[in-house]
Amino acid sequence: MRRTEIIVSSHSDFCFGVQRALNIAKEALKKNRIVYSVGPIIHNPQVVSEFSREGLKIINDVKEICALRAKGKSKKINLLIPSHGISPEVLRKNRIAFIDTTCPLVERVQRIVRDLSRKGYFIIIVGDKKHPEVRGLAGIAGKNFRVLKNKREAKAFNFPQGASAPAEKKLKRIALISQTTASVSNFKEILSEIAKKDFKELVSFNTICKNTIDRQSEAQRIARRVEAMIVIGGKNSANTSKLAKACRKINKNTCHIETREDLKTEFLKGKKSIGIATGASTPPYAIKEVVERIRRNDI
Amino acid sequence: MRRTEIIVSSHSDFCFGVQRALNIAKEALKKNRIVYSVGPIIHNPQVVSEFSREGLKIINDVKEICALRAKGKSKKINLLIPSHGISPEVLRKNRIAFIDTTCPLVERVQRIVRDLSRKGYFIIIVGDKKHPEVRGLAGIAGKNFRVLKNKREAKAFNFPQGASAPAEKKLKRIALISQTTASVSNFKEILSEIAKKDFKELVSFNTICKNTIDRQSEAQRIARRVEAMIVIGGKNSANTSKLAKACRKINKNTCHIETREDLKTEFLKGKKSIGIATGASTPPYAIKEVVERIRRNDI
DSSP states (O other): OOOEEEEEOSSSSSSSHHHHHHHHHHHHHHOSOEEESSSSSSSHHHHHHHHTTEEEEEEOHHHHHHHHHHTTTTTGOOOOOTTTTTHHHHHHHHHOOOOOOHHHHHHHHHHHHHHHHHHHHHHESSTTTTTTHHHHHHHHHHEEEEOOOOOHHHHOOOOSSSSTTTTTHHHHHHEEEOOOSSSSSHHHHHHHHHHHHSSHHHEEEEEHHHHHHHHHHHHHHHHHSSEEEEESSTTTOOOHHHHHHHHHHOOOOOOEEGGGOOOHHHTTTOOOOEEEETTTTTTTTHHHHHHHHHHHHHH | OOOOEEOOOOOOOHHHHHHHHHHHHHHHHHHOOOOESSSSSSOOHHHHHHHHTTTTESSSOOOHHHHHTTTTGGGGEEEETTTTTHHHHHHHHHHHEEEOOOOOHHHHHHHHHHHHHHHTTTEESSOOTSSHHHHHHHHHOOEEEEEEOOOHHHHOOOOSTTTTTHHHHHHOOOEEEEOOTHHHHHHHHHHHTTTTTTSSEEEEEEEOOOHHHHHHHHHHHHHHSSSSSEEESSSSSSHHHHHHHHHHHHHHSSSESSSSGGGHHHHHTTTEEEEEEETOOOTHHHHHHHHHHHHHHHH
């Protein structure tokens, strides 16, 4: 019998921010029977399910908290801000107390955006406008901002024109920051396009977190050496999706799965070497399960 | 007889900085018999010749002043800093008093460079390392700087590595500024290349002066409409050389001349329309002379 060679990325633990958020949530659940989270605390459905069983309830909007409060249940409400952060303006407006699990690296980007916004820069956020981190940053940026996803959008970008454009925009001072879990190559492509625009000043902060960068480069290194690559993590996880995309660029035989159940026998068939990489919010036990699944296929 | 159509650029006066420098020099020559200038006061040999006749002497290095001073002639020395500025460090070191004609827009770039250098940025100066303005900026930048001329040099650029690299460089904070008389498209190409590098922070100031930008775009607009283009100005003038290059990109029939004497009859032969553009340091009478030369050809 031939055994498939399995190479697991050395960057396969929860990232610092995810681990910290889970620890805070665990403590909160020890003290309280129910804790509300604005959206999933991290982007891994399996981990979120575990926390749901312990009493973590997910709501989609802060307004739901206001509704509960209106029903006189305010004393029982423990609100938790997930690791991706939310716009503090939303909380301030609604005067809601909260338990904060926002990743300190996301908080750093929030501080940079707040500072740039005060200085009158037009802010470009590189990322996905539907992602909670980006929505939080957009809330802080005020009115003068735009979210750009890729090179194509960057090429088409123009400063808002006409009478409705605020005076600051006329100064043409652009600032560029990135979602912490963006792809480095995509960020550089976008900056490179923006550099060609008409501006007086351009400030750019590469705010992609080191864990995302290391995870991507290590996964790509493995993808180069193996016949097939498995990326494990939430389908709603930005860093996992980008990890899968980065690996696929190098190795066409890449699949993105959430759990071992998603893994097809056909995919494993005849592969002499398989690489495994995980997202920042993928629980470490997921690797063990996938390895077992590959080993069962060997028999 | 057919008359050649002549279109003269509406941006054909001395720029503000050049006019100001000449006014200051005139005043200084009224008060003193001899004034020394470190390099040509502006980059137009014909204008410099006129001032030489009035008593303006050009020296190549501040050291020549020190030599004169050593001979006991210090009381008679009136030193003039030309419009492109020089590194103030050179003057400070030699404790030399001076009359300053540095263009206020160049001074602004000097202030930006001084500020960036203090904050520990690695400074990239877009320009020609032999140009007095760039040499002045380099003197202010300290040790952590590099002058880049074109896209090719920008592509090859890397942060200095190894033990000899100062600690600040490890932070990978890059700042980019430009010689005030650079080409806008070249500046953008260089920035676009630098944007692809590995950095934490990139700050870029488009310090090309508005007069340079307007002069280039107006000359290019004319070059598109005419059969031939004449660019008048010093061969040692950065903005004039770039003006000629920008016109040549659009109209192959472009020639760069200093005076009407450089104009060949062959070049004028059979041309139905000719455009004229001048550099920021070209005296307005040069246009009149060239127009007369074209008209003589018409007869």
